Amino acid sequence: MISDVERKLKESATTRKKAVLAEYQHMKAMLAREESEVLKAVDRELEMGQTKIKDLMAKLTDNVDSMNKAKEEIHRLLNQTQTLAFLQAPFKLPPAVNFDPYTPRLSLDSKKVKQSEAFTAALKNFLMELLKHPHETRISILQRGEKVASATGFTQVSPAIGLQSELRFPPPLMRLPRSHSPGPPAKAGQKKKPPNKKENTKSHLQSAENTSENLMKSMENLKKSMENLKEDFGARGCQAAAEPRENPGTSKLPPEISSAEKRSELLKYGYAFIYDPKTAHKRIALSENFTKASVSDEHTDYVDLPERFAVCSQVLGSKGFSTGRHYWEVRLSSNNFIGIGLAYGSIDRKGPTSRLGRNDKSWCVEWFNVKLSAWHSSNELVLVNPSPKRVGVLLDCEEGKATFYNVADRAYPFHSFAFKITEAVYPAFWIFSSGSFITLCKLQ
Known part of the structure; x- marks a missing residue:
């Protein structure tokens, strides 16, 4: 009897594994097909652009030939300055015309290419956030139709593409009864039957099958969600950002960064400090008891000091940290030409390498136009831009780690630096736009 049960369990497991493998292979085939179609679309756009360039080159060649003929005709007439034909020629000349030179605009920003790129990034973010959850919670997330918490809030999927979309999930499924759910209450005076080994074994088999069915249904739900995402982005389209796209890959959230954190947990490490006026560049004005730093085109009459930044419009915090955990928040006037980071006290103050992130003594996240990048030792990593209004920074000196948060209802991490602290680290800020x-x- 036990051997039959064991055999059935093995057969059931083999069947379920084959079914799950088939589902994953199906999804892989779907993704491969989508990838092939998107790459073909980009290739078609490239071919169209190259064809337009060839046509333009042919037209330019014709124009050059026409101008050469006109030049030869002018020289021929100039050689006949003493003839009647030369005097009659000005009456035949066309009137002078002023026009701007034609500049062709060719790019790979067709609607289909932008939509495909936006959908690919959004699908990656959706799967990445969903797979962060343990297996036992993924089914309920799909069934309830909840949005997976994301550090970007699904509002920006790449540095050059602004995208806002509500993710659609399949409708919730009927809950399957669990094999160990209690039955109807026993009547008064009715004796309980002793447990039957055969029924108990059957119950375990039923439980295993129900679990497998739930897994199969979750796989189907995931496939439907992917299809809904595709339809949704295909219908809505996307809006290109102001700055042209760059190819250095948009970073994923590092695996060591967890999802959104409660702000109250971070405030336990809150530390209040002010800007250090001895370090402020002369373009930076400090106000509101040295808690507000702004930049203008006119220089402030600061005393020249060795600590003061002389080239870059930067300022340090008044407190440096070498031990413990410390957290602070700043409010930004805009997400344009602003940098927030950390720097050793030994950072250069006078030379061109004093810019935050352009040396080995500082780290920063920097908004340059609409692009967000992380900088250290002149190495740039382009990030997903959550366009925060309030940014939190958690410095863990023991772990040698600094994490930057988009602070809203919760704190959403969007980047972290890992480094070994060898001296006191100061909060550092760069402001460029007037x-x-x-x-x-x-902090409260």
């Missing part, structure tokens, strides 16, 4: 400011927030 009228921009960074305010140190009161």
